[in-house]
Amino acid sequence: MRPERRSRVCILGATGSIGRQAQDVCAEHADRLEVVALSAGSDVAGLARAARRFDVRRLALADPARAHDPALAELPEGASVGFGAEAVEELAATCDADIVLVAIVGAAAIAPTLAALATGARVALANKECLVSAGNLVMDAAEPGQIIPVDSEHSAIFQCLRSGAPSELARIWLTCSGGPFRGYSRERLATVTADEALAHPTWTMGPKITIDSADLMNKGLEVIEATWLFGVDVSRVSVLIHPQSLIHSMVEFRDGATIAQLGAPDMRGPIRYALGYPERWEAASSAPDWREMGPITFDAPDLETFRCLGLALEAARVGGTLPCAMNAANEVANAAFREGRIPMTAIDEVVEAVMEVTTPTTAESLEQVLEVDARAREAASLAIGMIEL
Ligand code: NAD
Numbered sequence: 001m002r003p004e005r006r007s008r009v010c011i012l013g014a015t016g017s018i019g020r021q022a023q024d025v026c027a028e029h030a031d032r033l034e035v036v037a038l039s040a041g042s043d044v045a046g047l048a049r050a051a052r053r054f055d056v057r058r059l060a061l062a063d064p065a066r067a068h069d070p071a072l073a074e075l076p077e078g079a080s081v082g083f084g085a086e087a088v089e090e091l092a093a094t095c096d097a098d099i100v101l102v103a104i105v106g107a108a109a110i111a112p113t114l115a116a117l118a119t120g121a122r123v124a125l126a127n128k129e130c131l132v133s134a135g136n137l138v139m140d141a142a143e144p145g146q147i148i149p150v151d152s153e154h155s156a157i158f159q160c161l162r163s164g165a166p167s168e169l170a171r172i173w174l175t176c177s178g179g180p181f182r183g184y185s186r187e188r189l190a191t192v193t194a195d196e197a198l199a200h201p202t203w204t205m206g207p208k209i210t211i212d213s214a215d216l217m218n219k220g221l222e223v224i225e226a227t228w229l230f231g232v233d234v235s236r237v238s239v240l241i242h243p244q245s246l247i248h249s250m251v252e253f254r255d256g257a258t259i260a261q262l263g264a265p266d267m268r269g270p271i272r273y274a275l276g277y278p279e280r281w282e283a284a285s286s287a288p289d290w291r292e293m294g295p296i297t298f299d300a301p302d303l304e305t306f307r308c309l310g311l312a313l314e315a316a317r318v319g320g321t322l323p324c325a326m327n328a329a330n331e332v333a334n335a336a337f338r339e340g341r342i343p344m345t346a347i348d349e350v351v352e353a354v355m356e357v358t359t360p361t362t363a364e365s366l367e368q369v370l371e372v373d374a375r376a377r378e379a380a381s382l383a384i385g386m387i388e389l
């Protein structure tokens, strides 16, 4: 039986890797989902294409400099478009969606996520930085069950947790492909280029998360994301290297039974699950034929080479505003690496330097979080300037 009314969907960050795949899922299930609002950072042409695809009139662009872009002429007739970070937040607050999918990259997603939560809409959350930087604020703003994870590992954990009660959970096994530089020494990691790092073995993703996946900061961010989403201490989240990326994560219960979620590496799976939950909707492609799969292997992460992961675990243990400063420093260092200004191993050096000068406190307000974020960005820029010289 089909629902009488389609769910109204707002996609924030509609032009990115996750955003475009979310568009595909919305098109695939057009009888269940109605796209009503879209936002992007600065990609006017991409936003215009998405708006025409679903005939959407409520739009926002985070980059205020796009207000005079000639590509705005390609928007559907009668479209209203706001400009600037506040316009994205306002769109989330006023678009009257049943589901807001947050696929913005970086800490820029914090305010729009809080705005979406305040409306009572389901938040399908792909963005992880908002939980790393402002996990307590985001979780305090959310009703139980209001956030459905989209990050593939967290979607897997969310699905596995349906096998037992929260009190029966012993440990989360967070799987990780190991990235393109698995097995590298620290010396060799120092020589890799942004182009090499952008060629991820399994997933096609946006540039920032592709670099985070290559230096394993992504897994560190995901550990912190898991602690907030599932209310577990960092000591109960273990990172497991699994290069085939077929097991998307596992949950171990107190009797030792370990439940895994497997599937093809395709982000449309977790996106579809978050939009359809608690139902499972049909997908165009089926599961792999497991008889044709090679061996599945596991290993421990190499914290000597991939120091970002260790720093993120430390930030998670200390808590307070330290993960926020760490995330901001990483956003700046990650961009500097992509611009060819610093080597990959300098990313963790910058993050560590910023963590050292940060005095962690309890994050009590959005203003305070944004202030810590801004100061950490300044400190990271200074540290990068010293390395560049
Ligand atoms: P992306 O760079 O491909 O897309 C980012 C989107 O956000 C674009 O639409 C862009 O226009 C918009 N944007 C950029 N800066 C903005 C700003 N300041 N304000 C508002 N909007 C802005 O990134 P992505 O790979 O799609 O990742 C998005 C988020 O999802 C990240 O937090 C990432 O960690 C998470 N995620 C991505 C994947 C993946 O496979 N790509 C998987 C799991 C989680």
Ligand code: MG
Binding pocket: 151, 152, 153, 222
């Ligand atoms: Mg992930």
